[in-house]
Amino acid sequence: MFKHSTRCPISAAAHREWSAFLAGPEAERADHFWVRVIQERPVSLALASRVGVPHQSPQVLLIRDGRAVWHASHYAITAGRLKAALDQAAAQR
Template identity: 55%
Template sequence: MDFLRRIARALARPGLPAMEELGVKEMRSLEDLDSALAASQSEPMFLFKHSTVCPISAAARDAVGEFLRGAGAAAPAFRLVKVIESRPVSNAIAERLGVQHQSPQLILVKAGQAVWSASHGAIQPSAIEQALAAAMR
């Protein structure tokens, strides 16, 4: 596990705000997932499945951060699940929402249902904006 921590630190981008500083809440338990899905009944929300040891996931994290910084206070809710550290939550997302697991993966949830998802290089600020606009119609 110490090896994984060292890799995660190496992948961290100095100077960029942590996801928590951008208003992203981490889901660590199935209860957290239940709460997020319940909250999506009133407002759409994004679930971001992130690997702390993958450089592609680090790039997707940066894209999510760029979107959030641009959206500011108007940003929708975002929840983060670290797929290695919280595997039961990651697996439950795939099972409950019927979206095949990938990492990195961003899923837009509205009324407890997945209405859009993207993975890997498709996670871009413009794609997030378009998905959110479509979900708000």
């Protein structure tokens, strides 16, 4: 799940990394969703409450069985880290 602010340059950089991740074969290993935090504020806040991870923007959450098993925000969002998080989550199954 990628939480994106359409008004933030840091979020724009994170969106490029998210897009790079989605362009690779790893993206097919998991469902992926995008929430625009300004336009879809209630969804963003409900998500934060439901998975127990405080809201940040930009933010990426890897959710399994209804809980966040990994998350990153701001410049920690990179295609490489997304792939590594997915690999680690798969190894823990």
